[in-house]
Each structure stands twice: as structure tokens, then as C-alpha cells.
Amino acid sequence: MDNLNKQKDCNFNERDELKNIKSIIFDFDGTLHNTIKIYYPAFASGVEILREHGFAKDFDLNEKNVSKFLGEKPNFAYELIAKGSGKSLKEEVMKHVGKKMDENIKNGIGELYDDSIKVLDILSKNYDLYILSNCRESYLDLALKVYGIKKYFNKCFAAETFGFISKDEIIKKERHNIKEEIIFVGDRYHDMEAARKNKLISIFCTYGFGSMDEGKKANYKINSIGEILNIL
Incomplete structure (x- = not known):
């Protein structure tokens, strides 16, 4: 019973922390985009x-x-x-x-995950949204334009802009421009590390391209991008 109560307290505290969230940083490939x-x-x-x-x-x-x-x-x-x-x-x-x-x-070969646009549309009404991706600037700009989703984001960060330094370092450089508190959503180990090293709440996308082991320390796990609406 004590363990159960501790788990309930932990869940309650995490849920309570979510009330203060102002900004959400999304990875792109494997999180919003079925790359x-x-x-x-x-x-x-x-x-x-x-x-x-x-x-x-x-x-x-x-x-x-x-x-x-x-x-x-x-x-x-x-x-x-x-x-x-x-x-x-x-x-x-x-x-x-x-x-x-x-x-x-x-040529229209690519696609976002089901509900990506729906999720961005809903969340953008209540949170500041960002993208942080280990990619080229031109690739991210093109994808945002073709999929018509740039309007949902306050700013989009491509690692190329920063000389491909790690995501946790990019967050440290840009954090002063992002409203606290912040959640990081991604599907790879470096997304989870970026959250951990910056003491951010993390959401791991099990449907992406990372192994389950990469997300074992995440605060939350989702099996589709739409499930984030059940958390926030």
C-alpha cells in the first residue's frame, strides 16, 4: 500500500507540474514527421x-x-x-x-503522423511551440512550408544553425528566449538527454525511430502523437 501511495503522489506531483507549462519543444523527425x-x-x-x-x-x-x-x-x-x-x-x-x-x-512522398496537425492546432492555442531538430536548415524550412505547419511555431531550430552541437547545448543557448516551464517531446535518446540535462519534463514517442530503452527515463510515454492531448 505504501508503494502504491508513493506512486500516486509521484503522479500527482508530475501532473501538478504540468499546470505551469508554458512552452513545448518538439523534435521533428520521428515525432511529428514519419520521415x-x-x-x-x-x-x-x-x-x-x-x-x-x-x-x-x-x-x-x-x-x-x-x-x-x-x-x-x-x-x-x-x-x-x-x-x-x-x-x-x-x-x-x-x-x-x-x-x-x-x-x-x-513530390508528396512524405507525410506527417496522423493527428500531428490537429495536435499542433490545439496546443498552439495554449502553449508556445518550438521545433528542435538535428537537421539542415533548408530541409526543415522546406518541410514546414510543404506541410503548412510553420504557423504553429514560435521558432524552429535546426542543428545546422548551431554547427550541429548537441540538443542540450542548443536549449541552453536559447532557453532565455523560451517561456518557462518547458516540456521536451521526442523519440531518440538525445531528446531525452536534452530534457534531463536541462531539467525539463520529457515525453517519449514510442512510435518513432528510437528503441524503448532510449525512452526508459522519460516522464511520460505516448504511443501516438495524439496521446499528448491526454497528458496536457
């Missing part, structure tokens, strides 16, 4: 280039393996699957994949 739709075909074409140069031959190209790279910095995948290749080749492939991703968005 694998545009990323897998783009990445697959990049792997073809690497294989033509003798690299990535042992990489098992499938959606599960490719999805692990989503939410990471752009060079992360190529450092793993193209070890030993020159910097110029990696940069060539990164640019190629980025260009293909942009083309896929423009």
Missing part, C-alpha cells in the same frame, strides 16, 4: 553510390536498419557504414541524400 517515407529511398540511392566506390557492401539495406539513423546528425550514418572512405565521398553522398529527401518532400 522514413522520404529518407529510405533517398538513403538507398546514397548506399548505391558508396557501393560503387567499394564501401557499405556489408550493410544490410532495409527500413529497420536505415531508421536507426533518423534523428542523428547527417554524417552519423556514413561514419558507420563507409569507414575508410574519404571526406569528399561522404560529403558527396550526404548532399545527394539530402537533395533526394528534399525532392521526395516536394
Whole structure:
């Protein structure tokens, strides 16, 4: 009974803290955006280039393996699957994949998760909303324009703007411009670390591209973006 009461007290205290929330920071890929739709075909074409140069031959190209790279910095995948290749080749492939991703968005291949727009519309009426993504500026600007969701956000941060430093460092730099208290919503370990290191409440998106282990220390977990409305 004591343990049950402690759990109830903990839940109550967390719920009580939510009353003071003024701002919500969203990750983009894997949180609002089902990025694998545009990323897998783009990445697959990049792997073809690497294989033509003798690299990535042992990489098992499938959606599960490719999805692990989503939410990471752009060079992360190529450092793993193209070890030993020159910097110029990696940069060539990164640019190629980025260009293909942009083309896929423009061609209507990409999609937001179900209820993403509904959630943003509802939450924007009561909270300041932000995006913080480990991505290129041009990619984020294009996606926001194509999906028509830029209007919901007070500001959108692409890691490229900050030289691809970690998300927790970006929050530290920009926190003075964001109303307290703040919640961070994301699907990868670095989202949860950004929240932890800045002492923010965290919501882990189990439907995204991170493993369940990455979200084990989150304050809340949601199985769809729509479930955030049950928390806030």
C-alpha cells in the first residue's frame, strides 16, 4: 500500500507540474514527421553510390536498419557504414541524400503522423511551440512550408544553425528566449538527454525511430502523437 501511495503522489506531483507549462519543444523527425517515407529511398540511392566506390557492401539495406539513423546528425550514418572512405565521398553522398529527401518532400512522398496537425492546432492555442531538430536548415524550412505547419511555431531550430552541437547545448543557448516551464517531446535518446540535462519534463514517442530503452527515463510515454492531448 505504501508503494502504491508513493506512486500516486509521484503522479500527482508530475501532473501538478504540468499546470505551469508554458512552452513545448518538439523534435521533428520521428515525432511529428514519419520521415522514413522520404529518407529510405533517398538513403538507398546514397548506399548505391558508396557501393560503387567499394564501401557499405556489408550493410544490410532495409527500413529497420536505415531508421536507426533518423534523428542523428547527417554524417552519423556514413561514419558507420563507409569507414575508410574519404571526406569528399561522404560529403558527396550526404548532399545527394539530402537533395533526394528534399525532392521526395516536394513530390508528396512524405507525410506527417496522423493527428500531428490537429495536435499542433490545439496546443498552439495554449502553449508556445518550438521545433528542435538535428537537421539542415533548408530541409526543415522546406518541410514546414510543404506541410503548412510553420504557423504553429514560435521558432524552429535546426542543428545546422548551431554547427550541429548537441540538443542540450542548443536549449541552453536559447532557453532565455523560451517561456518557462518547458516540456521536451521526442523519440531518440538525445531528446531525452536534452530534457534531463536541462531539467525539463520529457515525453517519449514510442512510435518513432528510437528503441524503448532510449525512452526508459522519460516522464511520460505516448504511443501516438495524439496521446499528448491526454497528458496536457
